[in-house]
Amino acid sequence: MLRVGFIPGVEPDRFARRWRSGQRPARLELVPVPLSRQAEVLGTGEVDMCFVRLPLEADGEDTAGGPGELHLVELWEERPMVVVGSENILSLHEELTVADLAEDPEIPSAHPDDAADRVAVVATGVGHALLPMSLARLHHRKDVVHRPLADAPATRIALAWPRAADDAVRQEFVGAVRGRTARSSR
Incomplete structure (x- = not known):
């Protein structure tokens, strides 16, 4: 089973449909995550991956730029x-x-x-x-x-997961998020 967290405002349905559209290596479970816990749930293993809003802060520190603890795939900007x-x-x-x-x-x-x-x-x-x-x-x-608001910076949404827990299932989900179907190749 692949447990993927998502914060308020992110609608993971299209990614879930793409994942479920073919023979995938794991069942997908979507888990709502409060914004205040987005870094914590990755650290504790409550979810395998999480859609997060950057900057990703844990205990008041920005972990997005930290030395390699998380994989981050930036997906889109929010106005x-x-x-x-x-x-x-x-x-x-x-x-x-x-x-x-x-x-x-x-x-x-x-x-x-x-x-x-x-x-x-x-x-x-x-x-x-x-x-x-x-x-x-x-x-x-x-x-x-x-x-x-025309002259303010956008926020960014990313998919994050621990570097230490990287595997083929997570990479397959990244592919699904990026638009690959079960039948397409890398």
């Missing part, structure tokens, strides 16, 4: 979004810049798993929250809107 109440004047813009946000207070993140709480505060008409696009969509409500 930064501004979430505001639907009555906020900023909701009238199609796209926002950091300068546009100068007069509107930001609801800061208290911990990595608080996106839904910050969106709830924004829905009351107080301030704005900055979220990756996938989280803004995941926590969408009728009383908020999200707009692209």
Whole structure:
């Protein structure tokens, strides 16, 4: 069995369908993982691989650039979004810049798993929250809107797994994520 974790905002269904479409060497189990535990679940072996949001931090340190503990395959970038109440004047813009946000207070993140709480505060008409696009969509409500933030860096999603646990099954899953089917060759 191959246990693959995924953080909020990542939708692993298309990869799971591709994996299950042919004769694969292991059964796939998808495991939801809170953002705050993305590095931990890899270290403890709770999952074999995990879709993670970079930078991958463990105990306050960035492990993504660490000396070879994890394989990281960067997959895509997520556009930064501004979430505001639907009555906020900023909701009238199609796209926002950091300068546009100068007069509107930001609801800061208290911990990595608080996106839904910050969106709830924004829905009351107080301030704005900055979220990756996938989280803004995941926590969408009728009383908020999200707009692209043009001049902020994107976040990146990657597939990570321990270097010490690399094997043919994991490499096969990487191939499936990159678009190979059971019938295609490397």
